Amino acid sequence: MTVQPSPCDPEELRSLFLFEKLTDDQLGQLCRSGRVEVREAGPVYAEGDPATCFYVLLEGTVVTSRRVGADDVEINRTSQRGVYAGAFQAYLDDQVPQLYTNSMRVPVRSRFFVLSAQEFSRIVHDWFPMAVHLLEGLFFGNRTFQQKVSQRERLLALGSLSAGLTHELNNPAAAALRATSALRERVAGMRHKLKILAGGPYRQADLDTLVGIQERAAERVAKAEQLGPLDASDQEDAVADWLDGHGIAGGWDLAPVFVQAGLDEEWLDQVAAAVDAELLESALRWLNYTVETELLMNEIEDSTARISGLVNAARQYSQLDRAPYQVVDIHELLDSTLQMLAGKIGPEVTVVREFDHTLPKVPAFPGELNQVWTNLIDNAVSAMDGPGTLTVRTSLDRGRLAVDFLDTGPGVPPEIRDRIFEPFFTTKPVGQGTGLGLDISWRIVVNKHHGDLEVTSEPGNTRFRVCLPLTAAATPDAEETSA
Template sequence: MNAPRPCSVDELRTLFLFEKLTEDQLAWLCEKGRVENFDVGQVYDEGEPATCFYVLLEGSVVLSRRVGADDVEVSRTSDRGVYAGAFQSYLGDRVPQNYNGSLRVTEPSRFYVLSADNFASMMRDWFPMAVHMLEGLFFGNQSTKQAVGQRERLLALGQLSAGLTHELNNPAAAALRATATLRERVAGMRHKLAMIASGSLHAQTLPVLVGLQEEAVEQAAKAPDLTPLETSDREDEVADWLDDHGLEGGWDIAPVFVQAGLDVDWLERVAEVVDESTLEGAVRWLNYTVETELLMNEIQDSVARVSTLVGAAKQYSQLDRAPFQVVDVHELLISTLQMLGAKIGPEVKVVKEFDRSLPRIPAYPGELNQVWTNLIDNAVSAMGGKGTLTIRTARDHDQLLVEFRDTGPGMTPEVRERIFEPFFTTKPVGEGTGLGLDISWRIVVNKHHGDLQAVSVPGDTRFLVRLPLELPKEQS
């Protein structure tokens, strides 16, 4: 940068930004401002205190914004009168007064430069009504985004709560039903045992029956999975054996034995150790024992399902963890899928192509779960609740890639260009706020220094999330 040069009212008058100003106003600008020459290179960097307002008089400039570790070019121009810098200084200390981008020149260039304080005074004194309107627009837009963003999170929380309630209700109801039935079977088992004990059993017979009971319990724990046809054939065999031995209601007893993996050969062993008068009581007692074991297994499975869902909810919300830590992305994805199970629905096939060799990464897990929720929800919505959702993880150079792919109709180029804009949505009124992808972009790009992109053709839409494998320098 060279020493300041004299300012020319005549030159300022030729700029579109100042062409409507009076002679006194132009003279004030020349008095308060200055003209400066800049060699090729940086004028200011994003994030630095915004001290000056710059107007291009001659030369070429490039405006850029920082995305992760890279500076992305936003604009390149040689048009006289383009401006940059501290143009929000009129808002005062109500907003951070830092440059929201970077400015550099690609050839020797000349600028009109006005200090931020003088620019703020000019705006407030010359255009008071415009300043009030701009303030209202700026802060109103911020408030609207905050309110709608909060609504977006509350809607997502409500949907997840409803889905979680539905998912928890099924195993809880199953456990209640199994507990009620178990109580009946235990009472029946006590009754039959009393009948057997009061009968004409030999002293050595009861220990043998108890041994068969233990064997039945062990067999129930490792019963094979049968096809419907195999199950039907075995139930017929067991029911026929029961009928042949004078046991009434064999069709009610047979399914329990078959489910536990017990067959006619095992029943023959029971018949060998008891006489005909006590056979029915012994068989029904053993049947109660087997059914009791199966019911306890059902209760155990239901409680385990509840525990899994609660664990998924804890993992999803990250209630017991620090906001920033090293995490396994796959754990976050799985917990989100579990939380969204009811919303995804049975007609969406979820394919997980996970590279489990990927390392854990530094991240804000609760906020990444919000990103996964938004992208999965959008994919399911795009497919109309029917199709294939593929979630893939892979290493992409020094980044971890998470890809969400759906088989929906795809996006037009016009829609794809706008999807990350705040409040833009293709959903019907009342079904979308238009902030889901905007929030996701800010979480991935601004907070994690990663990248979020979308590519789409009919039948194949992909959202690509890239996250750094290592802690950003400013957070290390």
């Protein structure tokens, strides 16, 4: 690209807001230290290259962009005289990597005042030593502050999730404990009943028949379908009547277990036909112990499977055993977050998953995306504050992966819609919100993943949309330029 030198006029520099307070001597030194360049339409510098120059626009138009995968996404376009870009962090010297944090081009012939990074740093240190210390403190203080508030937000989310996870784990653990205690009693009863059977006047053929019936009953338990309350009550009455009709005492106590296992009057007829009449009651009570044992073992299996699922969801959510940056299936992250937040979402909120599982995996920081999902889901549930529907949808949007979080709450009022991504801005009562969730989410999506986070809202239909590049080259948080 052709660069044409041009004379430097101190008075022209004085007309720029950046230099209007400088003395005549300082303006003269600027002209001697720097240069004026005329650039034809084309690139000026590229993101990630060593930051060698500080550019101030004198005339023309500049366009700055950020790299997203193989594309450059425009982030600013301006013709305002005096805007600056390039090595404006050179005053920090080697305390931070001196690289261009974006790309800049000129769509039309433009003029710049240009200082080398070394000259820019020297002038700032010589002329504004106090300002340098203030700017260094502001730069590193802001970075530390962002890290601290982000860590605090994560800890607050972790505390909420831990409480919910403890509740979710307690339910199946308590169920497994109760089932284990009951199982111990039933096994003791089976041993007692087996002793009676073994000591009774029963033929080997009778015992073989009972064992066969026991095995078939266990198979029926495994295939039993859950009946509704009314159907189950009707079936229990029918089975109790059958037992009473065959002289079985306390049939009403045996009936619920048989019905829960899917054993009806037809099955009882088969048992009655297979054993002698004097053996029927002992056989049915022994089979009742067998069925109860199978049901209790199923309950223990379901409970422990639930615990295992929650632990796996917690591991997926935390990403503790995985690399911080990897190619991930977004749906796995969404499922783990929804499972972790199930207790907080509560039974009043209907969760609808509309996932497009044909979408490709994307490169991302999964642990941080899970924090974004947590913040957006938490906001949606808080907004509805009671019964409602939370819809989580994935789709392809203009070559990017889109994740939508829709809620049926009252919506975001238009007068505050432009402020919701500001740090510390919150509509929640004092003590219930930090005002950092959406700010941190925006930084994770936009700065770290080169994506977009936007909101559309009306009463009964609020949508937060996260768009992620399919091939984004994720980078650490970059500082914005002023151009």
